[in-house]
Amino acid sequence: MTSAVLGNVASPRRFSLQRHYALxxxxxxxxxxxxxxxxxxxxxxxxxxxxxxxxxxxxLQGDWVGLENFRTMFGSxxxxxxxxxxxxxxxxxxxxxxxxxxxxxxxxxxxIWFRSLARSLILFPYFVSTVVAVLVWRWMFNDVYGxxxxxxxxxxxxxxxxxxxxxxxxxMASIIVIGAWKxxxxxxxxxxxxxxxxxxxxxxxATIDGAGVWGRFWDVTLPQLRDVLVVIVLLRTIxxxxxxxxxxxxxxxxxVTSTQTLPILVYKQAFGLNAMGTASTYAIGMLLVxxxxxxxxxxxxxxxxxxA
Amino acid sequence: MRRxxxxxxxxxxxxxxxxxxxxxxxxxxxxxxxxxxQSELFRIPPAFLPESVTLEHYRTLLEDTPxxxxxxxxxxxxxxxxxxxxxxxxxxxxxxxxxxxxxxxxLALLVLFTYLLPSVVLVLPLYxxxxxxxxxxxxxxxxxxxxxxxxxxALWLLRAFMAGTPEDLEWAALVDGAxxxxxxxxxxxxxxxxxxISTAVFTFIVGWNEYFYALVLVNSDSARPLTTGVMNMLxxxxxxxxxxxxxxxxxxSLPLIVIFVFLxxxxxxxxxxxxxxx
Numbered sequence: 001m002t003s004a005v006l007g008n009v010a011s012p013r014r015f016s017l018q019r020h021y022a023l024x025x026x027x028x029x030x031x032x033x034x035x036x037x038x039x040x041x042x043x044x045x046x047x048x049x050x051x052x053x054x055x056x057x058x059x060l061q062g063d064w065v066g067l068e069n070f071r072t073m074f075g076s077x078x079x080x081x082x083x084x085x086x087x088x089x090x091x092x093x094x095x096x097x098x099x100x101x102x103x104x105x106x107x108x109x110x111x112i113w114f115r116s117l118a119r120s121l122i123l124f125p126y127f128v129s130t131v132v133a134v135l136v137w138r139w140m141f142n143d144v145y146g147x148x149x150x151x152x153x154x155x156x157x158x159x160x161x162x163x164x165x166x167x168x169x170x171x172m173a174s175i176i177v178i179g180a181w182k183x184x185x186x187x188x189x190x191x192x193x194x195x196x197x198x199x200x201x202x203x204x205x206a207t208i209d210g211a212g213v214w215g216r217f218w219d220v221t222l223p224q225l226r227d228v229l230v231v232i233v234l235l236r237t238i239x240x241x242x243x244x245x246x247x248x249x250x251x252x253x254x255x256v257t258s259t260q261t262l263p264i265l266v267y268k269q270a271f272g273l274n275a276m277g278t279a280s281t282y283a284i285g286m287l288l289v290x291x292x293x294x295x296x297x298x299x300x301x302x303x304x305x306x307x308a
Numbered sequence: 309m310r311r312x313x314x315x316x317x318x319x320x321x322x323x324x325x326x327x328x329x330x331x332x333x334x335x336x337x338x339x340x341x342x343x344x345x346q347s348e349l350f351r352i353p354p355a356f357l358p359e360s361v362t363l364e365h366y367r368t369l370l371e372d373t374p375x376x377x378x379x380x381x382x383x384x385x386x387x388x389x390x391x392x393x394x395x396x397x398x399x400x401x402x403x404x405x406x407x408x409x410x411x412x413x414x415l416a417l418l419v420l421f422t423y424l425l426p427s428v429v430l431v432l433p434l435y436x437x438x439x440x441x442x443x444x445x446x447x448x449x450x451x452x453x454x455x456x457x458x459x460x461x462a463l464w465l466l467r468a469f470m471a472g473t474p475e476d477l478e479w480a481a482l483v484d485g486a487x488x489x490x491x492x493x494x495x496x497x498x499x500x501x502x503x504x505i506s507t508a509v510f511t512f513i514v515g516w517n518e519y520f521y522a523l524v525l526v527n528s529d530s531a532r533p534l535t536t537g538v539m540n541m542l543x544x545x546x547x548x549x550x551x552x553x554x555x556x557x558x559x560x561s562l563p564l565i566v567i568f569v570f571l572x573x574x575x576x577x578x579x580x581x582x583x584x585x586x
Contacts (some may be wrong), residue, residue, distance in 0.1 A: 013558035021407055021488060022407060022408060022409040023409075024488060025406070025407025025408070025409050025412075026403070026407075026409050028402060028403035028407070029399070029404065030496045031396055031400075031404040031416070031570045032396045032397070032400035032459065032463065033400070033401065033513065033528060034461065035396060035455060036419075036422065036459070036460075039430075039434070039452055039453075039455055039456045040422050040425070040456050040460075040461075042437075042455075043430045043434050043437065044353070044429065044430065044433075046433035046436070046437075047429050047430065049434065050436075057383060059499075060436065060439065074526055091460065095423035099492055101579045103327075104324075104331075107320065107323060107324040107327060108324060110317060110319070110321075110324065110355075111315065111316050111317060112316055112317060112320045112321040112324050112325075113316050113325075114325075118324055120568060121331075121332050122328050122331055122332075123563075123568075123575070124331075124335055125331065125332070125335070125569070126514055127517075127558060127564055127567075127568075127575075128335065128517075128561055128564060129516070129517035129519075129534075129535060129561070130517065130519055130535075130537055131517075131534075131535045131538055131557075132338070132557040132560055132561055132562070133334075133541065134332060134539075135553050135554070135556075135557045136334045136335065136337065136338045136554070136557060137334060137336075138336075139341065139550050139553070139554065140334060140337060140340075145349065145350050145354070145550070147337060147354055150354055165473055167554075181331065181334070189576070189579050190579075191519075193579075200565070236428075238411075238424050242426035242427070242428060243518050244427070245519045245520055263426065263428040265430045266432075267428070267524075268468050268547060270432055271524070276432060277475075279432060280432055283426075283428050283429045283432065284429065286428065286429070287426065287429050290424075292425065294421060297420075298414060298417055298420060298421060299421060300579070301417070302408050307563070
């Protein structure tokens with residue numbers, strides 16, 4: 001913002017300085033670019049290259065098979081089933097994250113006692129390690145001694161302890177709920193930040209026009225949140241789609257392969273079945289699916305830059 | 309019906325705090341379980357508050373398990389990654405914001421693109437690379453791996469912070485005859501300090517919590533960080549000791565608690581500057 005304003009009234013001296021310093025600028029970014037190439041660009045190209053080989057993981061020896069891996073992948077029912085599971089998980093947990101996140105943000109935007117404490121406590125699940133989250137939930141979900149089964153038994157909701165992670169559809173529902181618990185604080189923060197900038201006059205005008213609580217939400221709040229919600233949905237779709245830790249540590253993709261998502265399939269191919277080439281093919285396949293959302297997000301950010 | 313702006317709503321307070329407490333209940337339960345004696349743990353039905361408090365599980369954790377070794381590894385890895393990424397990121401962000409050269413905007417978008425790349429795609433080539441170079445199973449290999457997601461993120465965050473600081477002072481110093489790097493050290497760095505702390509906090513937390521790369525790249529106790537180390541304690545134990553694991557989970561969250569208590573504002577600020585706003 002500032003640089004744009006200054007740019008308009010820039011003195012000739014400033015321009016000459018900028019030209020003079022262009023070289024220094026490139027010098028400063030050079031180490032970053034070097035490391036980028038070594039640890040991101042080169043591995044990315046290698047990943048594509050690997051997907052054209054058949055490689056045995058323990059020896060890392062392999063043969064060129066060309067596009068054979070891709071042909072196998074697209075013909076494999078397991079790939080399509082895993083992709084479908086991945087979509088169910090992503091849509092399910094994202095929907096819950098949005099509902100819970102927006103609801104909580106609206107609550108935290110109210111004038112309440114100890115508001116700042118409440119606002120910081122709600123962030124904890126997001127910043128806590130997935131390993132910590134998984135340990136706690138597995139303990140609460142424990143079939144014999146877990147507090148959840150006790151509470152449900154005591155309330156006569158169930159007559160027998162429920163197996164939360166070992167059978168379907170419980171396993172899928174459980175990971176979706178735990179995913180929502182872990183990641184909705186992201187939605188809370190983003191929405192809350194936007195809520196605080198909505199002009200109070202809009203609500204007053206709506207009230208004068210006779211809008212109730214719901215009317216104000218639908219006609220004022222939601223339209224104002226639209227832009228930030230689009231960004232949240234794009235980012236969270238990307239992040240939820242590629243989630244590995246949470247699902248792998250809760251169910252390992254099971255029972256059998258019912259909660260197996262693409263990242264888990266890649267890991268299993270590479271280190272369970274020792275097929276590193278095939279694993280790379282799956283990874284690239286997953287990247288292709290994600291690319292749509294990544295490009296949408298980049299386009300959005302790029303457009304925001306121009307209008308700013 | 310209409311309340312004065314300063315008034316607090318009782319109904320909203322109760323509703324909000326119910327939600328907040330329900331959300332953090334799992335973490336409270338973790339802390340409570342970790343200080344319950346083993347005998348109370350398997351009581352049916354379970355009592356919410358422990359009748360007697362014990363630190364026995366913490367003692368076992370620190371004395372009889374490799375927990376402290378893992379803790380040290382995590383500390384070294386997360387700190388090294390943070391330092392490396394900060395040095396590169398501050399210089400890079402300074403370059404991206406305050407200098408103009410061809411390809412600058414495209415480079416910034418490329419940074420964002422790499423920030424969104426799934427680890428699953430990069431992990432296999434990185435694994436091969438580490439094996440080939442001979443650094444597999446070292447702390448160093450994890451620092452390198454963590455750079456793949458930390459550096460794009462830090463660069464993006466620092467770039468946003470840098471763009472938000474006014475450049476007038478810097479120009480004034482230059483006009484007064486300061487060198488560009490002199491102005492950088494005297495003017496830009498102090499202005500950037502809040503942004504740098506925010507970025508450091510984020511990078512540290514993400515490095516501290518990372519699991520996937522650690523799972524793939526390290527399979528010996530000589531370099532295992534907390535995340536995979538503690539999960540290993542769960543998987544390899546014959547008899548799962550939940551109170552011990554809960555103590556481990558609490559200890560593992562200690563740096564996070566410290567950050568929440570002392571650096572909370574930097575956490576919120578970092579959030580505002582990150583990808584949400586673009």
